Amino acid sequence: MDQRLAGEIDAAAPPAVELRNLSFSYAGGPRTLIDINASVSVGCRVAVIGPSGAGKSTLLMHLNGLLPSPPTSEVDRCRVWIHGQPVVQNHLRSIRRQVGFVFQDPDDQLFGSSVEDDVAFGPRQLGCDWETTRRRVRARLVDVGLGDLGPQNPGQLSYGERKRVCLAGVLACDPEVLILDEPSSNLDPRARRQLVGILSGLPATQVIATHDLDLVLDHCDRVLLLDHGQIQADGPPRRVLSDPLLMDRHGLEVPWRLRTAPI
Amino acid sequence: MRADCGPESAVNSASSNLCAGWPAGVKLGLALCLAIVVGLIPPEYWPATGVVGVLTLTAHALADTPTNLLWRRLGQITPFIVLFASAALWNGTHSGAGVWTAAFTLRCYVAFLIGLWLTRVLTASQLLRELRRWHCPPALVAVLGFQLRYLVVLWDEHERLQRAQLARAGGPQSRWARWVLAIERLGLLLLRAIDRSERVHRAMLARGWDGGTRSWE
Amino acid sequence: MHIRDGILSPEVCLATGALAAAAVGFSLRRLRTRLDDRAIPLTGMISALIFAGQMVNFPLFGLPVSGHLLGGVLAAALLGPWAGCIALTVVLIVQAVLFADGGLMSLGANILNMAVVGGWGGGAVYGTLRHWCGDHRSGSVFAAVVASYVSVLAAAALFCGEFACSVGQAPFDLQRLTWMMVLYHALIGIGEAAITGAVLAFVWSRRPELLQREAVEDAVPAWRRFAMAGVAVACAIAAILSPWASEFPDGLEAVGEALAFNELGRDSVLLLSDYAVPLPMGWEAASVSMAGVLGTLVVLGIGWLIAGRWSSPVRPASDGSHAG
Numbered sequence: 001m002d003q004r005l006a007g008e009i010d011a012a013a014p015p016a017v018e019l020r021n022l023s024f025s026y027a028g029g030p031r032t033l034i035d036i037n038a039s040v041s042v043g044c045r046v047a048v049i050g051p052s053g054a055g056k057s058t059l060l061m062h063l064n065g066l067l068p069s070p071p072t073s074e075v076d077r078c079r080v081w082i083h084g085q086p087v088v089q090n091h092l093r094s095i096r097r098q099v100g101f102v103f104q105d106p107d108d109q110l111f112g113s114s115v116e117d118d119v120a121f122g123p124r125q126l127g128c129d130w131e132t133t134r135r136r137v138r139a140r141l142v143d144v145g146l147g148d149l150g151p152q153n154p155g156q157l158s159y160g161e162r163k164r165v166c167l168a169g170v171l172a173c174d175p176e177v178l179i180l181d182e183p184s185s186n187l188d189p190r191a192r193r194q195l196v197g198i199l200s201g202l203p204a205t206q207v208i209a210t211h212d213l214d215l216v217l218d219h220c221d222r223v224l225l226l227d228h229g230q231i232q233a234d235g236p237p238r239r240v241l242s243d244p245l246l247m248d249r250h251g252l253e254v255p256w257r258l259r260t261a262p263i
Numbered sequence: 264m265r266a267d268c269g270p271e272s273a274v275n276s277a278s279s280n281l282c283a284g285w286p287a288g289v290k291l292g293l294a295l296c297l298a299i300v301v302g303l304i305p306p307e308y309w310p311a312t313g314v315v316g317v318l319t320l321t322a323h324a325l326a327d328t329p330t331n332l333l334w335r336r337l338g339q340i341t342p343f344i345v346l347f348a349s350a351a352l353w354n355g356t357h358s359g360a361g362v363w364t365a366a367f368t369l370r371c372y373v374a375f376l377i378g379l380w381l382t383r384v385l386t387a388s389q390l391l392r393e394l395r396r397w398h399c400p401p402a403l404v405a406v407l408g409f410q411l412r413y414l415v416v417l418w419d420e421h422e423r424l425q426r427a428q429l430a431r432a433g434g435p436q437s438r439w440a441r442w443v444l445a446i447e448r449l450g451l452l453l454l455r456a457i458d459r460s461e462r463v464h465r466a467m468l469a470r471g472w473d474g475g476t477r478s479w480e
Numbered sequence: 481m482h483i484r485d486g487i488l489s490p491e492v493c494l495a496t497g498a499l500a501a502a503a504v505g506f507s508l509r510r511l512r513t514r515l516d517d518r519a520i521p522l523t524g525m526i527s528a529l530i531f532a533g534q535m536v537n538f539p540l541f542g543l544p545v546s547g548h549l550l551g552g553v554l555a556a557a558l559l560g561p562w563a564g565c566i567a568l569t570v571v572l573i574v575q576a577v578l579f580a581d582g583g584l585m586s587l588g589a590n591i592l593n594m595a596v597v598g599g600w601g602g603g604a605v606y607g608t609l610r611h612w613c614g615d616h617r618s619g620s621v622f623a624a625v626v627a628s629y630v631s632v633l634a635a636a637a638l639f640c641g642e643f644a645c646s647v648g649q650a651p652f653d654l655q656r657l658t659w660m661m662v663l664y665h666a667l668i669g670i671g672e673a674a675i676t677g678a679v680l681a682f683v684w685s686r687r688p689e690l691l692q693r694e695a696v697e698d699a700v701p702a703w704r705r706f707a708m709a710g711v712a713v714a715c716a717i718a719a720i721l722s723p724w725a726s727e728f729p730d731g732l733e734a735v736g737e738a739l740a741f742n743e744l745g746r747d748s749v750l751l752l753s754d755y756a757v758p759l760p761m762g763w764e765a766a767s768v769s770m771a772g773v774l775g776t777l778v779v780l781g782i783g784w785l786i787a788g789r790w791s792s793p794v795r796p797a798s799d800g801s802h803a804g
Contacts, residue, residue: 061465064468064469066465066468066469093471093473096468096469096470096471097471099469100469100470101466101469101470103462103465103466103469105462107413107416107459108459108462108463108465108466109463109466110412111408111409111412111413111463111466111467111521112408112412113387113388113391113408113411113412114388117388117408117478120478121467121470121472121478122470122471124477124478125470125471125472125473125475125477125478126471127477151388153386153387153388154412155412155415155416169470170469170470173470173471291577294584295584295585298485298583298584298585299490299585301485301486302485302486302489302490302493302585303490336580340484343484344484344486346657346660347487347657350654350656350657367486370486371484371485371486371487372486373486374484374485374486374583374584374585375484375485375486375580375583377485377584378485378576378580378583378584379580381577381578381580381584382577382578382579382580385577385578387574387578390577390578400505400508402508402511402512402520402566403504403508403566403569403570405520405524406520406523406524406527406566406567406570407524407570407573407574408524409520409521409523409524409525409527409528410524410527410528410531410570410571410574411528411574412524412528413524413525413528414528414531414532414574416528417525417528417529417532418532418535421532421535421536438539441538441539442538442539445536445537445538446675446678446679446682447682448536449533449536449549449675449679449682450678450679450682450683450686452529452532452533453529453533453558453679453682453683454683454686454687454690456525456526456528456529457522457525457526457558457687457690459525460518460521460522460524460525460526461518463521463525464517464518464521464522467521468517472517473517474516474517474520476520
């Protein structure tokens, strides 16, 4: 069944993320997402920007099946596909193996009592034995430049280090799609630079919700502007971000770098 | 009573002393053994309790326990010990009461010193690892791990709330107002803890959590 | 409230430890089979909250010391009795091992007195009363206030029993100590009841859906809840009436003889002849019992006050953190 659905979308290679007519509202609330259609090809880095409360985080959570997804029998109601696989309840395990999610607040994600324990959580849940897990933990911590912090208590790390441990914890699951919610918020310039450096070296497809427009310009291939639950603009970062009318209409500002200074 | 020292001091204590480097199992086992020995010594053999006490004090010296910490904590428990110990003397008529009271007091202090030594040398992550090695039920270890991780986070939040309240209230307040503020703080902390647990749960799901306890075995 | 090492005898520590281990094991099994996968992070977080809550000082009126929350009923009200018991157990383990608050050997007794009595007993009283009062704010707060008070007194009664078993051979004035314990805990119970009730009232005013979850109580069959509540209430009543019982129940005496306690021990423990309460002692006992009864009335009053009167919304959150 998956094959058929995937085939309808694209005969060659299914996109990494495919959203079709995705609408969503929290219980008793107004609609947070209205008829979202988008597709992200493999290896692409997409930024999702928009004012606070635009529905960015809600959109991201759909990609990992964190919000109620339809039961397997009702695959027709499914609105999200990852690598051609519909996000329905029976597939959640495999979906979450493919999609890694880095949350905004590292304290939410870093629940292990030591850095090693925390990074080991993902591989253990995916069924790796302790030996493989330990190897992976070491490798990922080295990848994010924290190879010597293994036995530390997460509470003792700086905010930037905690953020990087979160990233290591997600990377330890070897995701093909990486979702990041505000990866650069609250980071000082150096920590931000380190994080962007790590992200740039990753081959995974990336979907990044952010307010950091410089990150979008430096790092992403494509921008989705989300407001009032709908996609308002979709295109290359330089084009979308340099449109002053569009940006102003949705509560954003054209970054300094793109402003044409009056001479 | 404990509010004078935040939870960080014990949860994160990476105090570098001579005993801290010992294997966690040895430290925990030693403390448990000493506690049991002190419990088993009958009151008549109080000098033996004294010997254990001297050993414990030596261990404290090795662990580099600050003297003022020792005095402060001993002072905190003294009222309780005196209350229990003096209950025997109230009777007054019994000949063995004096010895019994003295032995009882000594036993309480020595047992407390053993526990205090453990807090100086054992860190939270060592405790968790040791419990895991001793095949404690994984669910219990998991809950313990969450508690140790988030106690500090919640206490930080509590202090932020308290600062915000102080900034708003200004000068000194009546006891009643302090009560209401403390309740408000605790209530807010509770709501935030529950919200945080939802977010943590979501983060666990995103990393493949299915309710199993493999990670804590 | 925490029992230190050295106060209870090794036999009692062993027995209470075994009981506590069985109770915690049972709770863990329930936790694994009955609740969803949210249970572990939620229980961990609530146990961290209870721990933090125990460090928040409440000024006592006219006294130089300050009181704090114990949290058994609060945990049970939020998590149900099984997870509530686990949350409290974990708090006590950490306090004993990492904070030297409560003994290592008496950990079992502490878990039994506070986690099991607070979680199971307090939770059962809360559940039963709430069942009767209905699923609304005042009913829930009233139930929590009564349950907190009962659970503290029940813990005190249990402690007195454990202590009595411990010092069977010692020259000890148990009666007077029991009075002091009951009086002391009647005071602590009032504080605990007031704090628990007020915090629950606060939660009801902000996020009632957290407490409305019927699932919390459905986890326990009604008869079992009723039985546990009965035991807890009986313990509390025993605490109030304990000054009248001038000696230990015959069963305990028989055990003492079977274990060959020497004559000296028995004479000094059993101060008074069987069932004869001399008048001066009786007066003292009456006054302590009256204190217990008065304490109960005060608590009922507090419950009524908090449940009924504290309906004005609490002022907006004093938010110290940045909006996330």
